[in-house]
Amino acid sequence: MAKETNNNWINEHLRFALASVNNKAENQITKDYLKTLKEVDLSNQGITNLDGIEFAVNLVSINLSKNNIKDASVLRRLKRLTNLELCENKIEDISFLDELVRLNSIGLECNNISYMPNLKNLRNLNLINISNNKINDLSFISSLRSKNIKIIASEQCVLLNPISVHYGEDYTFKPHILWDEDNDVLCDNIQVTGKYNSIETDERPSILYSISKLLIKNICSDCIIKAEFYHEVPFLKSGILSGTLIQPIIVKLSNLSFDINKLKKEKLHGKIYGKLSLEDKNISDNFSYNFIKNRVVTIIDSSGKKISCLTNSNGEYTFSNVEEGRYTLLFPFVNDFEYKTPSLYVCNLTEGDIIEINSIISKN
Numbered sequence: 001m002a003k004e005t006n007n008n009w010i011n012e013h014l015r016f017a018l019a020s021v022n023n024k025a026e027n028q029i030t031k032d033y034l035k036t037l038k039e040v041d042l043s044n045q046g047i048t049n050l051d052g053i054e055f056a057v058n059l060v061s062i063n064l065s066k067n068n069i070k071d072a073s074v075l076r077r078l079k080r081l082t083n084l085e086l087c088e089n090k091i092e093d094i095s096f097l098d099e100l101v102r103l104n105s106i107g108l109e110c111n112n113i114s115y116m117p118n119l120k121n122l123r124n125l126n127l128i129n130i131s132n133n134k135i136n137d138l139s140f141i142s143s144l145r146s147k148n149i150k151i152i153a154s155e156q157c158v159l160l161n162p163i164s165v166h167y168g169e170d171y172t173f174k175p176h177i178l179w180d181e182d183n184d185v186l187c188d189n190i191q192v193t194g195k196y197n198s199i200e201t202d203e204r205p206s207i208l209y210s211i212s213k214l215l216i217k218n219i220c221s222d223c224i225i226k227a228e229f230y231h232e233v234p235f236l237k238s239g240i241l242s243g244t245l246i247q248p249i250i251v252k253l254s255n256l257s258f259d260i261n262k263l264k265k266e267k268l269h270g271k272i273y274g275k276l277s278l279e280d281k282n283i284s285d286n287f288s289y290n291f292i293k294n295r296v297v298t299i300i301d302s303s304g305k306k307i308s309c310l311t312n313s314n315g316e317y318t319f320s321n322v323e324e325g326r327y328t329l330l331f332p333f334v335n336d337f338e339y340k341t342p343s344l345y346v347c348n349l350t351e352g353d354i355i356e357i358n359s360i361i362s363k364n
Contacts, residue, residue, distance in 0.1 A: 014042075079102070100122070
């Protein structure tokens with residue numbers, strides 16, 4: 001047998017780990033030696049790269065738990081595998097699993113998995129553990145051919161992409177969680193942080209009960225929605241899905257007036273302007289200058305359309321080229337301060353009108 005002189009076929013650290021767990025010298029870890037292995041436990045060995053493991057073509061069981069593996073796709077070459085343990089790694093893509101048709105047990109808990117691929121080729125699969133990942137869609141279950149499979153998918157932490165709303169807008173949160181293609185999973189124990197007017201649900205008066213839709217009204221700051229979900233099936237294709245869904249909301253501010261180009265045939269002649277003032281003799285001019293600058297003032301027309309602008313360094317705001325009609329003007333909510341004058345005004349603007357509305361706040 002010719003002696004191997006090129007060691008580039010295997011990752012150096014993987015070679016060291018294989019030698020350690022099998023009581024071999026590193027130079028004994030050859031391609032031919034790997035072919036003799038049927039089972040191997042490489043857990044907690046600090047492995048980051050699996051290059052070279054593909055030569056262990058006769059492996060039926062491999063434990064790679066508690067390492068730092070991100071890419072495990074090379075395992076697709078190990079066609080005889082029946083048991084695969086990859087928990088506590090950094091794996092994101094598990095599309096290679098569908099090629100390992102003999103698998104009957106898969107451990108993938110505590111990784112970075114957010115998507116489950118179709119596993120229809122794994123007819124012998126009895127158990128898959130994907131707990132502690134980022135998964136909110138288990139619709140792959142519908143494609144599984146084994147009816148006695150058990151799916152453990154508890155303690156998911158799903159961070160959704162942030163959505164943007166304009167200041168003062170409403171947002172309807174519709175959590176999309178699937179057990180399989182035909183079964184939605186409802187949320188409960190919903191919490192919303194941030195500034196908003198009120199919360200409404202579609203089915204019950206409390207956000208502690210299972211719901212499929214949540215309406216957050218008049219959002220005035222960045223918010224975070226946190227919702228829990230739970231679903232358990234005790235019979236065929238049994239298992240459990242549970243976890244937390246997190247939806248960030250980002251508020252966008254606008255200095256734009258009404259879009260004249262969209263209203264070319266309409267006359268826009270009105271103007272609403274004014275000033276927000278801070279009344280407190282004990283507050284310095286510098287504090288007052290910084291405090292009243294960039295505060296959000298909003299007007300709402302009779303159809304519910306909202307537009308906002310920011311105050312300047314003197315607390316002044318202006319809405320120009322405003323169409324005639326009835327408007328509600330909202331001054332900003334300010335923590336630890338109260339309005340000496342109303343913070344909400346309703347006015348009727350006729351063509352050519354110029355309306356001045358001022359407001360004064362002071363320290364509680």
